[in-house]
Amino acid sequence: MTTDIVAESHRSLSCWSWGWKFSRKCILIPQLAPQVAAKSTTVRYLPHPAPNNLQSDSSRTTKSTLPAVVAETNSYPKTEGNQPHSRDRTDSVKMALRQFKAPVAYEAQQSALESFLTDFKASPEQTISHALGNITIDEDDFSDDEVMEDDETRGTRRQARSPPGPKYKVMMQKLADRKIDEVLIDLDDLASFESSLGDELQLVHSIEINTKHYVELMSRAVDKLMPQPSEDVTFKDDVLDVLMERRKQRNDILQRQATEPVDGQLPDPSIAEDKFPAELTRRYTLVFKPRSETPSHPVKALAVREVKGEQLGHLITVRAIATRVSDVKPIVQVSAYTCDRCGCEIFQPVNDKSYGPLTVCPSEDCKTNQAKGQLHPSSRASKFLPFQEVKVQELAEQVPIGQIPRTLTVLCYGTSVRKVNPGDVVDISGIFLPTPYTGFKAMKAGLLTDTYVEAHHIVQHKKAYSEMIVDPALVRRIDQYRQSGQVYELLAKSIAPEIFGHLDVKKALLLLLIGGVTKEVKDGMKIRGDLNICLMGDPGVAKSQLLKYISKVAPRGVYTSGRGSSGVGLTAAVMRDPVTDEMVLEGGALVLADNGICCIDEFDKMDDNDRTAIHEVMEQQTISISKAGISTTLNARTSILAAANPIYGRYNPRISPVENINLPAALLSRFDIIFLLLDSPTRESDAQLAKHVTYVHMHQRHPDIGTDSVVFSPHEVRSYVAQARTYRPVVPASVSEYIGKTYVRMRGQQKRAEKKGEQFTHTTPRTLLGVVRLAQALARLRFSNEVTHDDVDEALRLVEASKESLAAEQAANGRQRLNASSRIYNLVKTLADSGACRADDADDDEEELGVELSLRKVKERVIAKGFTEDQWLAALEEYNELDVWQTAGNVCFVKKKPLGLGVLALTLLRKMKESKEKEEHSGGALASGLAVQSHVSRFYMWPILA
Known part of the structure; x- marks a missing residue:
């Protein structure tokens, strides 16, 4: 029977004149050889006639001759009358180059790899580094330091202290005992082993340029040298293990049948091909660790x-x-x-x-x-x-x-x-x-x-607190400063040392890194321990730089901008997974910052709809999603560090702090501390700031900050914070009672501030929890498991320090700053002097007694200066009672004549009673009265003593 195998140009074989071009599918031809030989078929390539030496012959269609057919096409014989064109010959030569065999001795390299796995021993330095790498800080490990050890544990510790054996031989034994499932080949070890053999094999270089092939070579070496288990591992068997054991026994039987005669029958080498694939029997993953940087071999991580x-x-x-x-x-x-x-x-x-x-x-x-x-x-x-x-x-x-x-x-x-x-x-x-x-x-x-x-x-640049390696020298250094009582100041000054001042802000940011203790009540309710801080202030006070630094110091820090972030970008978005083509949730910035810090700049520029997405995160620390058929709750156990500007860009001292901040009360109450950073010009601070900034620009580093000029690096700060977070301080009964009394006093202060219009923020029960969290962070900073009165006092001091910029602004602007009513009076007096805002039907004959002003026009001027309508009405009523002006309808009659002496006496007497030393103030009061009377004789109205 004759079978014609037609090789078409677009499928498996194409013919150009006498030049034969084989495509990728040509590898299927040898697979047809067994069928061709069994049926005594004839293979003919159509449609062109074959050359003389490729004539169809049944003797040349066996399994052994088919590869030769492909090989002989490289010769391209010439036949009479059929000379190929030069272009065809050139194209044929390009497509039919002979196989190039690289001069690589794979057998020698395989033998060298087996020797490396058997004989290599790690140096003492590598052993110490490996031991340090296995020491971690576990935040959830609260067991006692003194633990009773049994014989097995002591034997394990004794074995760990013994001199190390062959590194990879021990690794393969652990692999056989199923203690590990990864074979990590360090190329530094292979390079040191290769230096003792010479550079003929070039093992490391060959692995670096052809890694995929050498993964298979190294896996074969591991399979060959795999020892028997040193302990009983049958209790770890699963379904796959049972199948693997049976397959292993079958492989051994097939191997003996292929190499040894069985029952008088000759060995059959073809049986060895029926063995299981090596990928099926391997219970490990083999990976290579790249070489570390050395002077002779510089290593650079690529972008x-x-x-x-x-x-x-x-x-x-x-x-x-x-x-x-x-x-x-x-x-x-x-x-x-x-x-x-x-x-x-x-x-x-x-x-x-x-x-x-x-x-x-x-x-x-x-x-x-x-x-x-x-x-x-x-x-x-x-x-x-x-x-x-x-x-x-x-x-x-x-x-x-x-x-x-x-x-x-x-x-x-x-x-x-x-x-x-x-x-x-x-x-x-x-x-x-x-x-x-x-x-x-x-x-x-x-x-x-x-x-x-x-x-x-894979190497993490910023490990989690629970995965950080403990450096004993670093621990001793930090513990030395901790015992001296200066570690709080030093760590705070080590946060963004290039930024001048803001020491209290840096202390609060240090406590933000440490955090409080998250607690879960028996009924499932959680009380968050993460702190939330807002930096509100004028432009140019380094708010964004502080946020950038904290996002880099924290092991998990995400920095985002309010204007460039939407509610979906902060929480989660529904997207289609390109791998599985399913609808999945893609976590936003808050989800990415889980167990970390999320820094949000330009917090005030966010839309209100987007800002509401943060409310649940800041208190419950979860994100509830119900969209696109997906209803779930995501964890967002993160601290929020926000930076914002006042409502008009800069702080306006004419309106209250709450109006300047312009954030919802529900959002403000979720912040534990709100720092108000104002840029008030003072000669001393401005000179120090200019000196600091110029020094940083000249020397590319921060100047000495005093206190022995000790500045901890970001890695040292992370290490200290990691150790501090292992403590879980509690609040004793005495401190709890003290915190309760303090909270009652804070509520009273807020009530009085509301009456005066100087309310800074809202004091709510969340404020009480914020003080507790700050106190717990301070106790963690001391490596203590109990909160003290000093911790509470420092927490309250930080809360009060957040308002110091406001007090400094008032002192700078005021020089015994006048209240709103007095400032409105000065404005009205100026309008009366200039004749502006006069009533339309004002009578010029009455100018000797006073000036008539239009209430509507005066009110517009007052509101335009930044005062509120309530402040205007209060000032209008107050000075009307003092008989400074009189109002009737839309007219305000501002009097020129001075106040009566009775009003003056009552005013001075009220001021004298408020003083603690009446005798010292009596003379001063009389002098003030004479000065005021002289002042009234020159101006229209009497200046009111506020």
């Missing part, structure tokens, strides 16, 4: 735009910020099928994100019987890996001028998942690989391919 095409296949390190992290889902690594006819198990290794499932059984039984059994997927026998897709973006400082940040896709498998959260700044080391587009993108992309990084090693 996203610095990753070029020439680095495809290389091990690279990219520094970026994670913007989106998908859910962890299983991805198939080995797909298993079961045949419904012969019962064979078929395994298909998958090395890409997409694959074509098998449908027809390729086993020999089905081929012999021509059964064409159907394959059914077997999920129990398949092997899956955890998979996560991460989108990273360039850092702001890496983006050139006028450009937008670029993004890169990172694929995490196995142990690399759940190591990156949105908003983290990370160094990701992995293999830079291409991948073809799929779906509709493939139709538009043409020959273009997408790229991604297969993550191997």
